[in-house]
Amino acid sequence: MNQETKSGQIFDLPTLKRLYTFVRPYQGKFYLLIAIIMINAVLAPLTPLLIKYTIDKPIAEGNYNQLALMLAVMVVVLIVQGFVQFWNTYMAGWLGQYIIRDIRVQLYEKIIGLRLKFFDNTPIGRLVTRTISDVETLSNVFSDGMAAIAGDILQLVLIIGVMFYTDWKLSIISLSMIPLMLFCTYVFKEKIKDAFNEVRAAVSNLNSFVQEHITGMSIVQIFSSEDIEYKKFEEINKVHRDANIRSILYYSIYFPVADVISAAGTGLVVWYGSKQILNAEVTFGTVTAFVMFINLFFRPIRQLADRFNTLQMGIVSTDRILTLLDSDEYTANDGTHVPEKLRGEVEFKDVWFAYNDEDYVLKNINFKVNEGEKIAFVGATGAGKSSIINLLSRFYDINKGQIFIDGREVHEFELTALRRNIGVVLQDVFLFSDTIENNIRLGDDTITHEKIVEAAKLVGVHDFIERLPGGYTYNVMERGATLSVGQRQLISFVRAMVHDPKIIVLDEATSSVDSETEELIQKAIETLMKGRTAVVIAHRLSTIQEANKIIVVDKGEIKEEGTHEQLLEKEGFYANLYRMQYKEVLKIG
Template sequence: MSGSGGIMDQIKKLFKYIKEYWYLYPFAIIFMVLLGLTQNGLAFVVREFIKSIRISGEGSYDYLYMVIKLGIINVLVLSLSKFGQDYTLFYIGQRLIMNLKLDSFKKIVRSPMTFFKNMESGEIISRLTNDVNKIQNFFKRGIPDMVKNTSMLAVAIYAMIRINYKLFLIILAAVPFMVVILHFLGKFMKKYIEKSQGKLARTVSSLQEVIQGIEVVKLFSAEDREYDKFERRNQNYLDIAMKTIRVKTINLPIVELFGYIALIVIFWISGKQILEGEMLIEDFMAFFVLAGNASNAVRRISNLHIFINETSASAKRVFEIMEVNNEILDNNGTFRKDELDGHVEFKNLYFKYDEKDILKDINLEVKPGETVAFVGASGAGKTTLVNLIPRLHEIYKGQLLIDGVDIKDYDVFNLRKHISVVSQENFLFSGSVEENIKYGKPEASKEEVIEAAKAAYAHNFIKNLSNGYETDIAERGVKISGGQRQRLAIARAILVDPEILLFDEATSSLDSESEKYVQEAIDNLVKNRTTFIVAHRLSTILDSDRIVVMDNGEIVNIGSHEDLLERSPIYQKLYDLQFNA
């Protein structure tokens, strides 16, 4: 996955998010102009102050008082303008970031499953946190600095030209040298920033992997090995980060060097002009303050290329996510049904992943209310085949019909409302037990939740939890056992009341007692529903209407348990391994 466009292309994409707040621009511009005027106005206050103390005779005190009042007014307007400008720009920037995060999240949850297989979760999180924070920093500091210092520089330049254009030309002569040097520094900066953000994402991924697999790490005594790997990734990030820092830190000294050289030349020429009576001391002081304002503005503006390069690199990584195409949603159908019969048919179906054939020439018809189980070695294609029913993946060739309608013609969101999945590893979200059961049907009443829990043989253990149905469940359900987690998942499926059920090795990792409860819950759930079961334990599917044997992405046998024992070598081998070991 790669982004397109250069630095300004990425910045333009970000600025599109600001368009809806156009009505705030006039206020920001007014505050910007006032701020530029008042910051440079201090130079003229200084000039008039020096002039007032040089005046002797009647009226000198009145002139001094006027200058002091002018200075107070200038400072008050400056403070209010700065507040108004910063608040307005901060508000626009914060709204932009919020909209960017919402759009990114919306895009992620609607991305195809292949996206999550090809990109580590830590990488995704890094882009939505570290990279978005860098973009936020640009709009929080970079944009206000650019607006404020550009306006201050413009006013200072105008005022310096009016006071002494010859001195201004000296300052102007240093600008081309700074621009050329900063341009080359910017090229190095962009390269290092992109690399450092990639390295940072990998350290986040490494940390997340260890946290998620901490039990495995401890069981294999791999703490030191994981520490060494994490240290290496952090060292790789530090190495590239230090290169970035070196380029950053050389930026300011270069700007200040040219500024100091110009200042020394100004002192020499203006000193001669004052001694020769060609320039007043108050004009020099005003020019000096203006030159200081201009130098400060140039110094801050020169840092903007750092902000821009960082923001561009981060925007590129965020927009790469937002530009991921979902072929399923891009070709979403419009057919909708309030209720399915549950008739499912695979016709000459093929499925590929990374140009590799995963499923080949699948032909199978499942009638409404029928229970069909799939068995075979790992990698035979059982789970992949079942996952095509809710259209988690796009079919390469052939057809999958539900109630006689091609799955591609269905509105995918409507279709999935009629299908429930219970897998080996059922994810439970942080929140209460009730919220997890209601996940597929948020509008369900408490009574409906309890009835679903009872049908899933989950009600009794839920009652014994600390807060019953209001008990909080940690991420991945770590506060409850595997069997209890499975029963909550079945209760979630029962509550949705689907016409099609998918079980993906739902009991394979359970102990005998847990399996008994879960199997009874499954028996309650499958009644009058079209059911597909991917099984590891043959004992759980002996009563299925039909059993499909798969091998290397193909259906090799279909029949009942007794029938397959007689004529399917693969099924016979699986049976012997489990029952005659």
């Protein structure tokens, strides 16, 4: 069954045990909440008993002094009940919010550690649902779930006990409507559960659709697909609306029916109790107390159906959250080596890699780059060039073979230390909605403003940044939307330079920028690679003619390698690619 629509078991003990691990840091507050709920349940039948005594004794006997005393006692009891109810509500909410804060932190920490393969196969909207909607649903488990259910059940048991102790005949009459109420509650619980499952699935679909289409809005508008996408959204939203209306319908039916059943129970008590009063078998105070008992008794039964559904949804949300937290789709950080400084020697030995099972996109890759050398990969789209650079930083792990840096296998390196020493500059540069300075620093407070300015001057973008409103404090907006492709790429060079990696991995595409920006980018690339080992994906062969080694990749295999001159002499793949690109240059010229 789809995880978005399946229902949980209310008493799923393994899940509840895991859920308790989140409670453990606050177990003192949790036990205090349980104690408050128990006190609240004990206080519930006290008011009817006090009213019974007041009617049968002070009022019946005309004892005004005792009546004043009883009224004062009832006021004190009501104040205590209000005080206990306040702490019940506050503590449940406080506990829920602190726990979901911890869970969200754990979830986000988990998500940012997941390997890229996980994000390739998981819609972003689903992850948003996990960290926002599912966690919010889980908070209700603490404010309206297990503890509240336990309190309701304890209250019912105490009220039944007090009722039978007071008058067993009136108790049987009072409880005669319970089977009908329980039947209606069960039907409502099942119906509302199905409706909530549909709502949950619709919310997940809405999140996925909106996130995906807002991100890809430029494509929607370029192809004039606004009306088509609007109709798709309208349909998904309609499903969400209909599911919510169904849940509203069930609530609209259930609560009036429950009130009618409760009123019928009250009517039976009044009818039977009146006869008993006339026959002098019970007192007026007893009948009055039983009318109050019925209201106290039926209220938690009405709430239980809702609370059980809350708990059930919470169990499902917990299960989905735990599935994500338990995911093994992460890059194992089991290495311990933290180098002070890398030399920058890179070697691939018999490397095989597949994104899915054994559908290999890289086959038997072997090459070596010495310290300070520049190696370039060329080949058609889909040949496997990007896969090679992704493996070096362990964004993906290889299936077979070995990758060495400075003679050490990459798995021996502590992951953060490894990635800090490898600067990756991709063609599609991602900038966060933040200032230019923060996008360069990326939270590393050891990088000073002066260091950023110095790197920007070296790359040749300082003047461009200073011309922007606010300079380095200019907000580039989401994905760097207010900057051009070339400007974003230049900022990514500054970002790579201030982190001072020994190895640079570069996707140096410049096909989508003007000639002036391209010249700036080429100068920036030369500055960035100076004194560093460089692994480059080449799109224009004219930019890599000085590389120490050029490797031609086709269908995941190395077909040729050598210098520019050596490869031209071979009259193979590289020579053909070069002639084709040279012809394109001539045509453009």
